[in-house]
Amino acid sequence: MSQHLRRAAFSLLLLLLSFVPSSAQTALERVRSSGVLRIGTDATYPPFENKEDGEFKGFDIDLGNAIAKEMGVRAVFVNSNFQGIFPALQNGSFDVVISALTITPERSKTLLFTDPYYDAGQVVAIRNDRKDIAGVDDLRGKRAGVQLNTTGQFELEKRGGVEVSKFDTMDLAMLALQNGQIDAVVGDAPTVRYMIRQSFRSLKTIGPQFTDEKYGIVLTPGSEDLRDEINKALKSLRASNYNQLYDKWFGEEAEKAAEQQAARTQPKAFDLSLLRHAWPFFLKGVWLTARLALLSLFLGLPIGLLLALARVQSLRLLSAPAAIYVEVMRGTPLLVQIIFIHYGIPQAFGLSSPDPFVSGVIALTLNSAAYISEIIRAGILSIDAGQMEAGRSLGMSHWQAMRRIILPQTFRRVVPPLTNEGIALLKDSSLVSVLALEELTRVGNQLVGVYAAPLTIWPMVALLYLLLTFPLTRVAEYLERRWKPVTRS
Amino acid sequence: MSQHLRRAAFSLLLLLLSFVPSSAQTALERVRSSGVLRIGTDATYPPFENKEDGEFKGFDIDLGNAIAKEMGVRAVFVNSNFQGIFPALQNGSFDVVISALTITPERSKTLLFTDPYYDAGQVVAIRNDRKDIAGVDDLRGKRAGVQLNTTGQFELEKRGGVEVSKFDTMDLAMLALQNGQIDAVVGDAPTVRYMIRQSFRSLKTIGPQFTDEKYGIVLTPGSEDLRDEINKALKSLRASNYNQLYDKWFGEEAEKAAEQQAARTQPKAFDLSLLRHAWPFFLKGVWLTARLALLSLFLGLPIGLLLALARVQSLRLLSAPAAIYVEVMRGTPLLVQIIFIHYGIPQAFGLSSPDPFVSGVIALTLNSAAYISEIIRAGILSIDAGQMEAGRSLGMSHWQAMRRIILPQTFRRVVPPLTNEGIALLKDSSLVSVLALEELTRVGNQLVGVYAAPLTIWPMVALLYLLLTFPLTRVAEYLERRWKPVTRS
Amino acid sequence: MIEVTDIVKRYGSNTVLNNATFQIKDGQLTTILGPSGCGKSTLLRCMNRLERFDRGRMKIGDVEVVGTEDRKLTPAEEKELTRRLRERVGIIFQNFNLFPHLTALGNCMEAPMTVKGMQRKEAEEIARQYLQKVGLAEKENHFPAQLSGGQQQRVAIARALAMEPEVILFDEPTSALDPQLIQSVARMLRALDSLGKTLVVVSHDMNFARRISDQVIYFEGGHAVESGTPEEVFGNPQKAETQAFMRSFHEDDDSVVDQIATGQPESEKLDTDKGTRGTLGQEE
Amino acid sequence: MIEVTDIVKRYGSNTVLNNATFQIKDGQLTTILGPSGCGKSTLLRCMNRLERFDRGRMKIGDVEVVGTEDRKLTPAEEKELTRRLRERVGIIFQNFNLFPHLTALGNCMEAPMTVKGMQRKEAEEIARQYLQKVGLAEKENHFPAQLSGGQQQRVAIARALAMEPEVILFDEPTSALDPQLIQSVARMLRALDSLGKTLVVVSHDMNFARRISDQVIYFEGGHAVESGTPEEVFGNPQKAETQAFMRSFHEDDDSVVDQIATGQPESEKLDTDKGTRGTLGQEE
Numbered sequence A, B: 001m002s003q004h005l006r007r008a009a010f011s012l013l014l015l016l017l018s019f020v021p022s023s024a025q026t027a028l029e030r031v032r033s034s035g036v037l038r039i040g041t042d043a044t045y046p047p048f049e050n051k052e053d054g055e056f057k058g059f060d061i062d063l064g065n066a067i068a069k070e071m072g073v074r075a076v077f078v079n080s081n082f083q084g085i086f087p088a089l090q091n092g093s094f095d096v097v098i099s100a101l102t103i104t105p106e107r108s109k110t111l112l113f114t115d116p117y118y119d120a121g122q123v124v125a126i127r128n129d130r131k132d133i134a135g136v137d138d139l140r141g142k143r144a145g146v147q148l149n150t151t152g153q154f155e156l157e158k159r160g161g162v163e164v165s166k167f168d169t170m171d172l173a174m175l176a177l178q179n180g181q182i183d184a185v186v187g188d189a190p191t192v193r194y195m196i197r198q199s200f201r202s203l204k205t206i207g208p209q210f211t212d213e214k215y216g217i218v219l220t221p222g223s224e225d226l227r228d229e230i231n232k233a234l235k236s237l238r239a240s241n242y243n244q245l246y247d248k249w250f251g252e253e254a255e256k257a258a259e260q261q262a263a264r265t266q267p268k269a270f271d272l273s274l275l276r277h278a279w280p281f282f283l284k285g286v287w288l289t290a291r292l293a294l295l296s297l298f299l300g301l302p303i304g305l306l307l308a309l310a311r312v313q314s315l316r317l318l319s320a321p322a323a324i325y326v327e328v329m330r331g332t333p334l335l336v337q338i339i340f341i342h343y344g345i346p347q348a349f350g351l352s353s354p355d356p357f358v359s360g361v362i363a364l365t366l367n368s369a370a371y372i373s374e375i376i377r378a379g380i381l382s383i384d385a386g387q388m389e390a391g392r393s394l395g396m397s398h399w400q401a402m403r404r405i406i407l408p409q410t411f412r413r414v415v416p417p418l419t420n421e422g423i424a425l426l427k428d429s430s431l432v433s434v435l436a437l438e439e440l441t442r443v444g445n446q447l448v449g450v451y452a453a454p455l456t457i458w459p460m461v462a463l464l465y466l467l468l469t470f471p472l473t474r475v476a477e478y479l480e481r482r483w484k485p486v487t488r489s
Numbered sequence C, D: 001m002i003e004v005t006d007i008v009k010r011y012g013s014n015t016v017l018n019n020a021t022f023q024i025k026d027g028q029l030t031t032i033l034g035p036s037g038c039g040k041s042t043l044l045r046c047m048n049r050l051e052r053f054d055r056g057r058m059k060i061g062d063v064e065v066v067g068t069e070d071r072k073l074t075p076a077e078e079k080e081l082t083r084r085l086r087e088r089v090g091i092i093f094q095n096f097n098l099f100p101h102l103t104a105l106g107n108c109m110e111a112p113m114t115v116k117g118m119q120r121k122e123a124e125e126i127a128r129q130y131l132q133k134v135g136l137a138e139k140e141n142h143f144p145a146q147l148s149g150g151q152q153q154r155v156a157i158a159r160a161l162a163m164e165p166e167v168i169l170f171d172e173p174t175s176a177l178d179p180q181l182i183q184s185v186a187r188m189l190r191a192l193d194s195l196g197k198t199l200v201v202v203s204h205d206m207n208f209a210r211r212i213s214d215q216v217i218y219f220e221g222g223h224a225v226e227s228g229t230p231e232e233v234f235g236n237p238q239k240a241e242t243q244a245f246m247r248s249f250h251e252d253d254d255s256v257v258d259q260i261a262t263g264q265p266e267s268e269k270l271d272t273d274k275g276t277r278g279t280l281g282q283e284e
Ligand SMILES: Nc1ncnc2c1ncn2[C@@H]1O[C@H](COP(=O)(O)OP(=O)(O)OP(=O)(O)O)[C@@H](O)[C@H]1O
Pocket: A487, A488, A489, C011, C012, C014, C016, C035, C036, C037, C038, C039, C040, C041, C042, C043, C094, D139, D142, D145, D146, D147, D148, D149, D150, D151, D176
């Protein structure tokens, strides 16, 4: 599961730990009296939990129901995106969280875990045609792909002797493996298996899970009684029908079923159902990107105009600095400019760094202004010299002629290149993610980590950018038509 | 030390392990007979080893000399950049490597290590004014910064309870700490100390090193006899003057001395001496970036021109597709295009991925062509309709008039915006690092990891980009002057 | 033989050519006279297919063009038509439209090279020869922006002549020329004419027109009011419009000068743009 | 009073104005005649400070300008100078230079509004009034590209007049105009002149010049060869150049027509660009 999400959720958690709602009843009493066990889950992680046309489905769901049954109550599932799930648990929106959560010492500090209910170890994936690798131990001296900062990576590095290629996202690792650029991939068993079924039919997992991450059910500290009750339930389940439950979701025929199902949808089409879960993230990203780009464009235009004007007039005192500014701002990488504006400058003046968004907008503005100025300058120079002469001869000052005669003719000419710049800004804004701003590209990366379908998420991201540029280009087209110079015929 | 470097070196190593030169003598015999111990080192990692005006300096250097003395031979140091150091050791360019190398099981598989000679554990750094943190255990519930994939991160995550912020590079973590965005930084003791001395005087390290990474001297498998000899030497050194040697470089007065020295050069000026070590890396990056950008620009120009021509003529059959192409290529993020061209398309057609460089150039070309086409189109539209009429009335075909009358006038007008595009390409080429191409930006990131001075490396990177754009802008200026339309006065 | 029959050309609601009809014999020099805005330039532009007319027929040599409302051409047909038309017909624009990025010489060489595929040397020769004829031999390396109005106009003439078309359309070839140049242009036209070329000249310069034309067509309100030999049209014009127009052209008749001084009423009749043409006389 | 004294203007090696010297009294209408390329436009451009001349002095009203070689002005001085000069002096360009993005009306309103800070309504009134005078009342909403050559020229005239300058420089105000319009322009100039405005008109139209001017200056090779009343200059020119130039202007004298027909030698003398002006006669 994506690092970002996990960290984000965790910080939020720490933040909210403070105000736990004080309730007269204990957790268990509450459940008993109400007769319902409210279960929070992030239904975006099949085969553990996801929503198919409104229906909760998955191993965790069945498990939740089974447990409730054992306890003689009814299970009610509440869908909550992962970032919100712990805070929601804290303020009592539900009693437990069952959402394929790994039991970690880190979390145990602040949360209450039941006994583990699922063993999600690491597995090795290879190509179907690969014969010489039978398990993790055969990876000695081979190239194995992992996702950055996941158990898989740490494990391999602990063992050593394997050349570890770290990928930003699991899917990239799988792609690399499929394309034969690496020998194997190591990752969470369920995730890997799921991915293979969904999008990488030419790969297979081998050997046993060689570590154990265990999933557990989460409660808030203080609801020990409920925890114990659930543990009892789990124990008796293990004794009875846990196994068939397991087989239903992870057994042979499950695999087969899934494969058939997947086979029907091969190659994986553009799966809109994902949008149902992803849209809040996308929305956030799109909104941030749009704000960054538009703000910078509209702030960059006047500055660019001034720079252009400074360069087309004769006073060296004005034109020289403008020229240098353009040379430098275009010459140096935006990333460096962002880092300097956010870290360097404040440090130089002993100030604390500004809000990342502000730094981002400032950097994008100053940078785009340089490009815009050159576009406008070219436009101004393309206007026939006779126009300025005519204006001046009528008594206008250089600036008056500029404003009233030259610039109006210039703007209609520079609409297309200015559109270029606007669109470029939309893209460049993704660089501010270095300030940990979660704009569209970053969000895409995160979601690709969550869902197994890179070839679904990336087109989605692309599409969203397309949708972002669309209004821009439409406006540009309109202006072009609107300002079309009148010609003889 | 940078992940990238380590991995790169390691893969090179594996590659070269095959042809170990078969030598009659054993390693020890060779040393004895020649009377010199040839020591390889990457003199870019003070205080262990660096070159000050041609002189090897540092703890490892002194150690090397001491060991040689013990063995009754003379030490000769050979400087080799880290990527080349193991291959060089393999093919016998020197007998041992002393270069602050951590002993890892991974390396032990393929290399011969002596007993550890230095204990480089993890330390915690905080702001001088911070009182409430006395050691790693006080980090519970605090925000601690680490470098991605370093022992520091893994340690903290093992311990848990700490909110770990992962930074791409150590220096960014230090900056964040200095700016009070995090509470502490955890990292390799020597590195952290060195950084603090060099660039972060407002920070300090606290508590003991709470892990032990040990540095060892490296030999090739097969030179066990030499290894044993060196271990003897080390043992007797520990008995004698190892401590004063240690104090000389890491003791109080060393720190003071260094601080005074640093103080003299505060705030750290643009330290050109770094260039001496970094230039080979920079060179590689610059060269790759330049090739990517220029190739794409020159391939993108004709394509862009064709697109523009397709759009300014009346046949919908040609103009419509061109318009759509532009809309889509400008609309979607270059990163996505790169990934699709390198992974998506080959996968779709069951081909294996092309060479990353090729994929990169293709993506950049197709992308820039869209922007270029809009620039040229705007230029064409800015030419007075009378010109086309005049050409046509003389019997020229639409295309002849375009080629001979319109375009020549267009190009002089679009030089500035085209320069914009060329420069943008230089920057965008950094996106191909997603295909693990080590262009300038990536190299910068790596070097910042190696050296402690972000505010030295980043300006250097910026400067190099500036130097890359410089010829471009000069040529543009020249063309502008050269093509300046003749005016009345 | 050029036959123009009932040509109609509109710009939106504004009918610029209104059933214009006339013939021009091969090898003749025809001058088109008429008040400003009566459609002369438009006519020439239509004859060169720079603009399409809405209705009517036009026959130049064996090339026939019909109005767009009568028949829509396919792009291919259109292309072929214009090609054939333009290899016969050259035009000199009222506002020159010189190529600013080329020297006077370059302006004249361009078309022969690209269209006729001449060698540089050959084209250069021809270009020089015509620049010579218009007396710009030594300005050949000036760019248009470095030339005076008259010089620009002469470059435009040379550029058109260099293509040696059968039919040449001049839109006010002398507007910016002094009497001496007007004469040499006149001489040039005559010579071309005697070389069997067909010339159509739009001009405001009556003397010029009277002096050199075989045929004069008086244009007004978008159609050819009257046509005939200079003697006929200048001597005893038949139509009222023509008479009115001619009356304003007898400088030797001093009464005109007085007219002007006093701005007497008849000037109200001098209305061509259907807008009332004001006279400061009214204010005095 | 306009005094031009020994003005020299060079383009590189090419001396365009060569010690030009003349005076013009206030409220007079002066016509400058001369062969193409003799420097007339350049002179006007210098008088409007669109170009700087190298040597000599020029006094327009109380504004004095000296050649750049004699005295270099600071940007500030330059700015002030041009401002003062241009609020007195208006110019009408040989190639109009209309503002393509503005309608005929807009072209005439722009300056009054920006420079004189008039209100839109006020400016509109004035603009309409002058468009009226040049007979373009009903084209006021056309863009330059939608206007005929003559109409464009008249918009240019109206645009300049709308600023109501004391001195008006016309660079061939009638090149694209038909006789009727030439008359009304003549009338207009007269009227302006009777309003006490000083007018400098560059023209090739002798009749026009003779008819309306108080003073005629004959220009050639960059300096004023001869100046005087129309009667003097046209009647009995003193200088050889003037005579040669005048000879080519007596349409009633049929010999000229013959000359042209036969292209007889004297035409060789008709050289203004120092380049040999070829005549097709030679080829016949
Ligand atoms: N694109 C256009 N839209 C509307 N009206 C136009 C357009 N182009 C020209 N006109 C009108 O068509 C009429 C004829 O124009 P044209 O240029 O043919 O006149 P002309 O006879 O050449 O006049 P002149 O002798 O002044 O050049 C003019 O009244 C002009 O206003």
